[in-house]
Amino acid sequence: MPKVHCYTSISFSYLDRARVLAETVRRHHPDWTMWLLLSDDAPPGFRFDLAEEDFDHVVNIRDLGIDDYRSWAFGHDVVELCTAVKGPMMHKLLSEGAEFVVYLDPDIAVFSPLDHVVDMLGRHSVILTPHIATPESSLAGILDNEIGSLKHGVYNLGFVAVRACTEGKRFAGWWRDRLLQFCHDDVPNGLFTDQRWCDLVPALFRDVGILHNPAYNVASWNLGNRPITIGDDGMIRAGGEVLRFFHFTKVNTAGEGMLARYSYGDTEVFELLRWYRERLSAHKADGLPDRWWIYGTYADGTTIPRSHRLTWRARWDVRNHFKDPFLSGPSGYQAWCAAEGLR
Amino acid sequence: MDAIPNDYDRRGVIVPPTLEGWAYRLRRDPARETINHAISPRARAAHWQPVTREDPLPREELLSALEDAGVAQAAGWAVVFSHDHYLTVFGGTQNCMNDEEAALRHAGWTYLHFCPVQPLPMLSDPVPAHMMRLVASLNGVRLGVVTMADVATTVTLLGRTHRNLTFIIHQLLGHAPELIAALVTACPNAQTVFWAHDLFALCPSVHLLRNDISFCGSPPIGSPACGICPSGSERPGHVTRMGAFLANTCPTVLAPSATILKVWQRHTGFTGPTRVVPPCRVEFQSEAAPFNRGRPLRVGHLGAPLFAKGWQAFESLARWHQGDPRYEFIQLGTLTLDVPNIRHIYTQVSREDRHAMVKAVIEAGVDVAINWSLCYESFSFTAMEAVAGGAFVIARKGAGNVGSLVTAVAPNRACVIETEVELQALFAEGHILELAAGADRRTGHLVPSQGTGAILLQESGDA
Numbered sequence: 001m002p003k004v005h006c007y008t009s010i011s012f013s014y015l016d017r018a019r020v021l022a023e024t025v026r027r028h029h030p031d032w033t034m035w036l037l038l039s040d041d042a043p044p045g046f047r048f049d050l051a052e053e054d055f056d057h058v059v060n061i062r063d064l065g066i067d068d069y070r071s072w073a074f075g076h077d078v079v080e081l082c083t084a085v086k087g088p089m090m091h092k093l094l095s096e097g098a099e100f101v102v103y104l105d106p107d108i109a110v111f112s113p114l115d116h117v118v119d120m121l122g123r124h125s126v127i128l129t130p131h132i133a134t135p136e137s138s139l140a141g142i143l144d145n146e147i148g149s150l151k152h153g154v155y156n157l158g159f160v161a162v163r164a165c166t167e168g169k170r171f172a173g174w175w176r177d178r179l180l181q182f183c184h185d186d187v188p189n190g191l192f193t194d195q196r197w198c199d200l201v202p203a204l205f206r207d208v209g210i211l212h213n214p215a216y217n218v219a220s221w222n223l224g225n226r227p228i229t230i231g232d233d234g235m236i237r238a239g240g241e242v243l244r245f246f247h248f249t250k251v252n253t254a255g256e257g258m259l260a261r262y263s264y265g266d267t268e269v270f271e272l273l274r275w276y277r278e279r280l281s282a283h284k285a286d287g288l289p290d291r292w293w294i295y296g297t298y299a300d301g302t303t304i305p306r307s308h309r310l311t312w313r314a315r316w317d318v319r320n321h322f323k324d325p326f327l328s329g330p331s332g333y334q335a336w337c338a339a340e341g342l343r
Numbered sequence: 344m345d346a347i348p349n350d351y352d353r354r355g356v357i358v359p360p361t362l363e364g365w366a367y368r369l370r371r372d373p374a375r376e377t378i379n380h381a382i383s384p385r386a387r388a389a390h391w392q393p394v395t396r397e398d399p400l401p402r403e404e405l406l407s408a409l410e411d412a413g414v415a416q417a418a419g420w421a422v423v424f425s426h427d428h429y430l431t432v433f434g435g436t437q438n439c440m441n442d443e444e445a446a447l448r449h450a451g452w453t454y455l456h457f458c459p460v461q462p463l464p465m466l467s468d469p470v471p472a473h474m475m476r477l478v479a480s481l482n483g484v485r486l487g488v489v490t491m492a493d494v495a496t497t498v499t500l501l502g503r504t505h506r507n508l509t510f511i512i513h514q515l516l517g518h519a520p521e522l523i524a525a526l527v528t529a530c531p532n533a534q535t536v537f538w539a540h541d542l543f544a545l546c547p548s549v550h551l552l553r554n555d556i557s558f559c560g561s562p563p564i565g566s567p568a569c570g571i572c573p574s575g576s577e578r579p580g581h582v583t584r585m586g587a588f589l590a591n592t593c594p595t596v597l598a599p600s601a602t603i604l605k606v607w608q609r610h611t612g613f614t615g616p617t618r619v620v621p622p623c624r625v626e627f628q629s630e631a632a633p634f635n636r637g638r639p640l641r642v643g644h645l646g647a648p649l650f651a652k653g654w655q656a657f658e659s660l661a662r663w664h665q666g667d668p669r670y671e672f673i674q675l676g677t678l679t680l681d682v683p684n685i686r687h688i689y690t691q692v693s694r695e696d697r698h699a700m701v702k703a704v705i706e707a708g709v710d711v712a713i714n715w716s717l718c719y720e721s722f723s724f725t726a727m728e729a730v731a732g733g734a735f736v737i738a739r740k741g742a743g744n745v746g747s748l749v750t751a752v753a754p755n756r757a758c759v760i761e762t763e764v765e766l767q768a769l770f771a772e773g774h775i776l777e778l779a780a781g782a783d784r785r786t787g788h789l790v791p792s793q794g795t796g797a798i799l800l801q802e803s804g805d806a
Contacts, residue, residue, distance in 0.1 A: 111567055228559070243567070260372070267374045271554045274378050275571035309650020 002099035004118065007059075007081045007089055008106045010287060011293045012042060017106040017248075019190045019283035022054035024110040024245075032102075035059060037089045039073065039081045066087040066180065066337045073295050074325040075313030076183065077306060081295065082181035083157075083193040087176035090098065092165045093215040094172050105158035107251070108217075109245045109276060113237055116213055117161050124209030125167035128155040128200060134225040140261070145221045151187050153195025155210075157245045159217050160198070184313075191306040214239030219247035220258035228268040236272070244343050248276050285330035300328035306331070356542055362568040366528060373650050374556060381555040383573040384465035384547040394428070394459045395488060398603055402657060408486055409455070417449035419507040419803060422498055422533075423793075424523055426516035427458050428478055430485065436513055436540045439599075439622045439794045441694065443511070443655065444539050446796025448482060455498075456480045458671060459517035460488055465547040466578060466584060467519040475519055491522045499529045507803060508533040512594065514540060516549070520588040527592045536795050537669040539607040541721055544585045548574040549613055550718045558719045558741060565612050577764050602744040603721035619791060621642035622722060623732045625752055627787035632733070633706070634780045639671040642770075643709035643734065645700060652725075653715025653739065654762050660713070661685045669773060670775040674704050698788060700725070704732025705786050710779045711735045715766070719743035730756065733786035735779045737766065756782040 006025055022034050036055040039174075039325060050058055064085060066072055070324070073081055086103055093101045100121045120127050131149045136142045140151050162168040174309045175197065184191045191197075202208045214226040216240040226239035237241040249255045263269045299304055312325055313332070314319060319325075322333040329335065414420055421443075431439040444454045459467065460476040467475065475491035502508045510527050512535065527535050543549045545561045546710070553559035553572045562568045564582060569575030581718040595616045598604035604619055640660075648654040658680075661672035665684040672685045679687035690703040712729035714736055720726075729736050732751060736757040738745040749757035758778060760766060769775045793800070 075487035111570075228555070230559075230568050232562060234559075234562025234568040236567045236571070260375075265376060267556055270375050270378045271556065271571055274381060274554055277379075278573070 001306055002121075004032045004100040004102060004121075005093050005098040006032045006104060007037055007093065008100045008104055008108045009037040009039065009089065010077050011040040011295075012038070012046070012048075012288055013292055014079075014082075014106045015048075015285040016280045016283045016289070018280045019054065020105055021106050021108055021110070021161035021308065022284070023040075023279070025053045025104070028113045030108050033098075034059070035089075035093070035287065037061075037085055039078075039085055039295070040086060043292055046285075046292075059089065059092070061085055062330065064092060070295075070318060071323075071325060072125060072277075074178070074304075074310055077185070077309060078293050078296060079181050080185055080193055084179045086160075086194060087172070087179035087183075090160075090162060091172040091176040093176075094162065094169050097164075099164045100161065101156075101164070104193050104245070105237075105271065107248045107303045108245050109220045110245045110246065112215075114216075114244055116211060116216065116244070120162045120209045121161055122210065123207070124183060125163055125165050125207040125209055125282055126171045126205060126211040127159075127161040128157075128198060128201060129159050129211045130154055131156045131219075132214045132222050132225065133223075136224070138224075143226070144152055144258070144261075148221060151200055152179055152192045154240060155158070155178075155195065155198045155201070156217055156219070156247065158219075158249075159245070165207075167206050171201065174204065196304075213241060215241035215243060215244040215246070218243060218249050219249050220255055220262055223259060223269060224264070227263075227266060228272065230268050230271070236268075246272055248273070248277075273335075295326075297326075298328045298332075298334045299326055300334075304326070304332065305337075305343060308337045311337065311340075351454065351694065354535060373655050375667040377650055378554045378556050381573050384463075384577055384587050387464045391462055391464070393476075394478065394763050397488045399490045399493070400479075400487045400497060405479065405486065405493055405498070405609070408481055409453075412453055412481055414453045414455075414501055415505065416506075419447065419509065419799065420501075420502070421436060421447055421455065421506050421509050421799070422526075423454065423456040423513065424515070424518060425456070425458055425513035425559070427462060427520075428480070428485070429456065429458075430480055430483060433692070435622065435722065436538075438470050438791065439488040439538075439540070440513060440723075441726050442622070442791045443796045444483060445795035446793035446800065450502040450796070450800050452799075454482050455496060457489070461517060463517040465517075466581060467517055470519050472525075473544045474520055481725065482556075482652050491519070492524075494621060495522070495526045495529065498526060502530040502533060505532070509795075509799055510535045510592070510594075512537045512592075514538070514543065515585070515588070516543065517660055518586060520584055523590040535592045536796075536798070537589065537592070537596050539596055539598040539603055539721070540608060542603070542610075542678075542719070544607060544612050545576055545582065547577045548572070548582050550651075555651070556717070558717070558743075561606070576631055586611070587614075588628055595798075597798065598650060598743040600748065600782045601716070601723035602747055603719075606719070616797060620794060620798065622794065623724070623727060623789045623791045625787045626790050627785045629785070630772060631784040631786070632709070632795050634784060636780065636783075639669055640711060640776055640779055641673055641709050642709065642711045642713060643673045643704065643707065643729070644677050645674055645683075645704070645712055645714070645729055647678050648674060648676065651717050653713065653742075654714040657687070657713050659763070660680055660767065663676070663767070664770060666763060670770065673707055675700060675707065675709075700728040701731040701789060702733055704729060709734045711775060713737045713766070714745050715739045715741040715751075715763075716745060721744050723748055727752070727789060731787045733784050734773075737769070737775070754782060756784070 008018050021072050035054045036058045039061040132145050137331050183193050215238045218226050229237045259269050325333040379403035381619050428445045429437040455479040472492035473490050479486040479489045537704040538804050542551050551559045564579050597618050597620045603617050661684045664670045674685050675688045675690040677691050677797050692699045712734040723745045726745050726749050728752045736749045738759045742762040
């Protein structure tokens with residue numbers, strides 16, 4: 001059985017989520033090698049010790065071989081950046097000899113072994129999970145989930161698995177290249193981070209597998225057609241199949257409301273949510289400042305507005321002029337933006 | 344069009360004053376709130392205080408109290424363990440114990456009871472016997488605080504020669520079962536009775552309510568369902584300790600209903616002797632008052648307005664039918680939530696007035712009682728009170744013994760349905776009016792059993 005390498009991508013603010021992911025992957029796949037990809041640096045005084053984590057390895061954004069990575073990072077918000085590095089990381093792991101690589105979003109929890117994924121990796125180059133695998137029958141479902149998929153991508157890139165075959169490596173190289181240039185939240189222009197890109201994957205690459213099993217990547221957007229049930233046998237099921245992994249998207253903001261909308265009065269999904277929040281609390285990153293992200297502020301501590309990032313990535317002349325966009329002071333990019341009236 | 348002014352009552356319920364009878368919805372979801380507040384038994388235990396700070400009595404004092412009570416000469420001696428002080432706390436299990444004590448003492452037995460000084464929603468962690476403090480009561484009188492070490496020494500000393508010593512275990516919450524098992528095995532001539540009042544033998548969650556919301560049915564230990572329940576992590580150790588207790592004490596297991604005994608046996612794997620001992624029965628009058636069609640059907644909720652006891656289903660109905668001349672909604676109990684369209688009648692059942700609820704149901708003319716408990720009820724006193732009060736009972740199918748109890752006790756006055764949608768349809772379509780009109784309406788009174796007393800006295804020929 002080829003060794004499976006599994007990674008997730010975070011800033012430190014999502015460390016609690018990544019820990020829950022790693023804990024649950026470990027429980028069901030103790031033989032997998034777990035990687036944590038960090039697009040962040042720890043704040044002063046914050047202790048992060050890999051020996052105390054369920055991860056085997058940590059890779060920092062600076063170790064991905066991205067040219068002038070700080071300048072490149074500046075052009076992304078935290079979601080865009082943590083998504084953009086997924087491509088280079090996938091490519092790196094495959095290049096370094098991994099045979100099977102599985103990416104899982106940090107806000108995923110694994111409830112039982114991902115056997116179908118391992119099985120499919122023996123036959124497919126790339127495996128993707130669609131946001132929805134059943135046509136919607138209500139107007140709300142069409143608007144939220146079908147049109148939502150058309151806007152944000154057919155496949156949810158909280159999960160992707162790749163085999164180190166020729167096509168798998170070709171995919172990884174292509175994905176890395178696109179994400180280095182165009183991992184942007186820009187729906188009007190046909191981009192939504194890494195997801196819209198992967199709409200092209202079944203057309204561009206061979207042997208792509210689409211995992212339709214309702215027990216994988218269960219989330220608010222497909223819950224309506226995959227109700228959660230918990231049987232006397234103690235098994236948790238989604239759409240009648242033993243639940244494999246649940247994607248707790250935005251559980252502390254809009255996510256709970258969407259779960260309520262598509263649970264239709266059933267309460268089982270909220271039992272999962274209670275458990276998930278309990279685990280998040282158990283894995284809280286003690287001592288981490290609220291909303292910490294090393295690439296979120298200028299050197300003087302001011303939050304970097306999105307307008308500054310959009311200008312940075314749109315203007316090659318500006319990027320060429322300011323060598324380190326994070327610097328504060330009268331000759332820095334921050335002061336230039338202020339002078340230009342960018343808020 | 345003018346906006347319809349909404350108002351909100353103090354619990355956040357949207358009350359549209361100009362739209363009486365319309366559906367209402369809560370701004371909050373009680374089911375989700377219940378789930379979100381579910382915590383582990385250990386976390387809950389952290390807030391529980393001891394019932395007393397008294398120092399333990401000297402061992403000699405316990406011994407002399409027993410000698411003064413004539414334990415050695417008594418017809419029998421019951422040494423009883425439960426989770427709280429049955430003489431001052433009122434409830435179903437405590438009722439059984441009071442009846443049991445009365446029957447045994449009437450037959451010349453001595454009744455010695457212990458409950459933990461530190462109440463807990465789980466077993467006590469294993470502790471040395473001298474650290475385990477108990478409140479002792481002898482023949483209905485509180486003696487004081489004792490240690491389990493002194494209890495073991497004293498009871499063993501007197502018990503070795505006693506011809507008729509019985510240990511009765513009503514509830515092990517807060518106890519260290521190893522200490523009680525050691526006491527039992529030190530008295531080889533004694534017999535042991537273990538009550539399955541609930542499903543505590545299977546999980547620290549006594550009603551097997553996973554996340555305080557759903558009856559879990561005792562799934563395999565370590566199952567994913569246990570993995571998402573706050574009681575799940577405590578369960579393996581708990582079940583091991585309870586299993587060892589049953590194996591070491593070889594009890595006769597008594598249960599208030601065949602329903603709960605069946606579940607209990609299936610999941611404990613217990614193969615020893617068992618008996619079903621219902622805590623009470625109904626004696627009906629021979630005549631019934633005719634059904635009164637000249638007023639709204641009176642629909643009642645008996646007992647506390649608790650989510651776990653199905654209050655939400657009752658409140659939903661009451662709000663839905665606000666302004667509906669067919670129905671009147673009544674709540675009988677000590678607590679009220681002051682909900683529109685629900686009339687509260689203060690009713691307190693106590694040791695002194697065990698029949699208060701039955702009398703209140705009769706006096707209020709309750710035609711239909713909704714028993715929508717979310718728990719897997721082991722018996723259901725409120726269902727029996729409703730039946731004795733002459734009411735037709737609507738039971739939830741998954742509520743354990745409720746359905747089988749009411750259909751067995753009063754076959755022509757109950758219906759068992761599965762979902763809240765069916766419940767709502769019963770009222771919206773008015774089918775409940777036909778069911779109530781055609782039901783047996785005889786009232787009656789509850790006759791308590793003697794609990795363990797009946798079994799022990801029967802065995803010893805003292806009945």
